[in-house]
Amino acid sequence: MATLSASPNPNPNPNPNFRSPTDQTDHDPESLPQMELHPSSDQDPTPNSNRNFHAVLPTPPEATAPAAAAAPSLLHISFNQDHGCFAAGIDHGFRIYNCDPFREIFRRDFDRGGGIGVVEMLFRCNILALVGGGPDPQYPPNKVMIWDDHQSRCIGELSFRSEVRSVRLRRDRIVVVLEQKIFVYNFADLKLLHQIETIANPKGLCAVSQGAGSLVLVCPGLQKGQVRVEHYASKRTKFIMAHDSRIVCFALSQDGQLLATASSKGTLVRIFNTVDGSLLQEVRRGADRAEIYSLAFSSNAQWLAVSSDKGTVHVFSLKINGGSPGIDRSQSASDPVTSPHSSLSFIKGVLPKYFSSEWSVAQFRLVEGSQYIVAFGHQKNTVVILGIDGSFYRCQFDPVNGGEMTQLEYHNFLKPEAAF
Structure with missing residues (x-):
């Protein structure tokens, strides 16, 4: 307590x-x-x-x-x-x-x-x-x-x-994450509202919705590969077996209706509907094992960004129609192509699942082995990348043609001589 x-x-x-x-x-x-x-x-x-x-x-x-x-x-x-x-x-x-x-x-x-x-x-x-x-x-x-x-x-x-x-804040709640327990408090008077037990969670994994509507909270469950989703408005708890391996990263869309998860293998990212727990989409970061550092939805849940220790930030196109009510995903002529598939996808029933995977639309190369977190910028089709080494990148991706992102800006925000 x-x-x-x-x-x-x-x-x-x-x-x-x-x-x-x-x-x-x-x-x-x-x-x-x-x-x-x-x-x-x-x-x-x-x-x-x-x-x-x-x-x-x-x-x-x-x-x-x-x-x-x-x-x-x-x-x-x-x-x-x-x-x-x-x-x-x-x-x-x-x-x-x-x-x-x-x-x-x-x-x-x-x-x-x-x-x-x-x-x-x-x-x-x-x-x-x-x-x-x-x-x-x-x-x-x-x-x-x-x-x-x-x-x-x-x-x-x-x-x-x-x-x-870790700590997560909303305008009405404070969420505090310990190694194997999560506490939810009312912000106005710090009254304890809820306690949740989790599997060992040294990274403090937890995500909360930020939309004006009801609170959705996601945390590790009590089993390896499991996530727990709390829908506080409906007082419902949903458990999702997202991966066979340990969960290392996840992210919620702003309204809390979409969940992206990654495991310790770091090859696949899965997107779920938090209401019924259904798997909506699966995308592939790569073929070899990697540590996923961050996942981020764009504000309209049209894109998903992924950073890992492989030194590449990937942007995937989300083709979820109706998976998250209230989000407008109508596409114009200049809106995104779907994530590319392997050129061998025509024989996906014969060869391993790898060959029918959805790959990223756009990529940005960084220093391999360093830790980066990623988010979508407020300008259209931009990504902001922060490094534990103090690096700040702002990049732009082409939503139609994809490929390598264009670097728009770079700063080292830890440099003492930097003038602001």
Whole structure:
């Protein structure tokens, strides 16, 4: 069971680089959390004075030049919910970047080491979830700190008996992933709503829908190769045996109705309907074993991007008609061709399944062996790629002819001399 505390007596220090949770420029304010946090009655609150984390520097980022004298060590990278921004946890704080146009929009450097192993954004508002990490963590790795950057302080925390593997945020929920358990909290008051047991989940695999509708949550099941889908509106749980091997990566479409999964083999990616668990499509990344690092649907669920340790990002065309109600997949003359098949697909009944596989429409080559995560950009037919080495790529693919993507932009977002 987690314990929690909320810190009263706000000390406003507005940060213009973040929008308020009630800013109407991005989202309906009624759908965003109002962070008036109070301990729930069924849990024992921890003291409000938290001695387990260090004070932050009150000076603005420009005044923290000594901390930025050398390139930081990157501990974490993740996109926000609409892929318009990304967050980087480093060995002495965290940074927030805009994807298009690329620029650093904010950094927070902590004064005594202060490694951040998880940074989860809530769209573009000032509320973040932080977990300590690295050799000198800013916070204990078994705590989730709710950080309000308008106040430059933590306004709440959730404490656990084991290390936090990942955090997922929605406007109405906080989802905390441990090694073998997942906790779902109400965002407004941190009340525990649901607990889920999973198979060993060291990567903290979990995905939540971000559409305005009901919450769909996907996590590993209790068996190898199994995923569990929670439909909270209908109070239904669906188990899908997605692969024979261990699940290493999955992604949800924005509305939560499509699920893409990959196993430890890393050769095939499967797309399922989360409502009935049916297999809708199967695409092939390659023939040899690989580690899949990330999967991402485009906003209209027309494309799927895949990154792996083979150094290639693949984009696949999704030909799912009616698989996800409410998503418009009507195609114009310039819309995509279907994913190419093997030239030997005419004898697919004789030769192994490999020869009838659907292959990617477009590819982009990177450094083999390095870790990259991928998302679709806000400009049409663009992909954003982030590397654990600090690399940022924005590429464009041809939806009709496919082939090699065109690199539009490259930056190293960890370079201290970079001017933003």
